[in-house]
Amino acid sequence: MSNKATRTLNFIRRNIYGCSPEAKALAYTSLVRPHLEYASAVWDPYTARDSNKLDKVQRQAARFVRRDYRRTTSASQLISELGWQSLAERWKTSRLPLLYKAINGLVAIPMDELEHTSRCTRHCGPDAFIILQSRVDGYKFSFFPRTVSDWNSLPSIARSTPSENSFKTALHRLSGVTNCHH
Secondary structure, three states, X not given: OHHHHHHHHHHHHHHOOOOOHHHHHHHHHXXXXXXXXXXXXXXXXXXXXXXHXXXXXXXXXXXXXXXXXXXXXXXXXXXXXXXXXXXXXXXXXXXHHHHHHHHOOOXXXXXXXXXXXXXXXXXXXXXXXXXXXXXXXXXXXXXXXXXXXXXXXXXXXXXXXXXXXXXXXXXXXXXXXXXXXX
């Protein structure tokens, strides 16, 4: 995936080098980032090595958009200035709506593994789930264990929204997204 995204970014670099930063940013968000996010709810990388390979593409894109290739400039700062979310945050915000849909029967994902918590605290309500435990990283960082942990950390009001759109809106509000670039 990182190779395909890098090839696409390099194509864009060659062909629209002289364009405005806005056009470059649009080209990245339209042509490159979809490669980095395709089906990410399912394959969301958990190893630092895999995440770094994909993050590197976004860092290169930010430098290209801003025309700032100096070693002293932070690529993370450029990404922030562009209003882009980190890829890890975008992957998380693609997993959570999928879990929301599964919980509400909007997609055919079996929910047999998940059990609601038996005791409610002020941090988790009746709509929270027991965190799935595993010693094997392949399962520990798979969709359900990882997403349930993120789900439980959401405020109860976000978890109990009446529709998928209102849930996504609540997620964006919680993550402080100012410039979504969907």
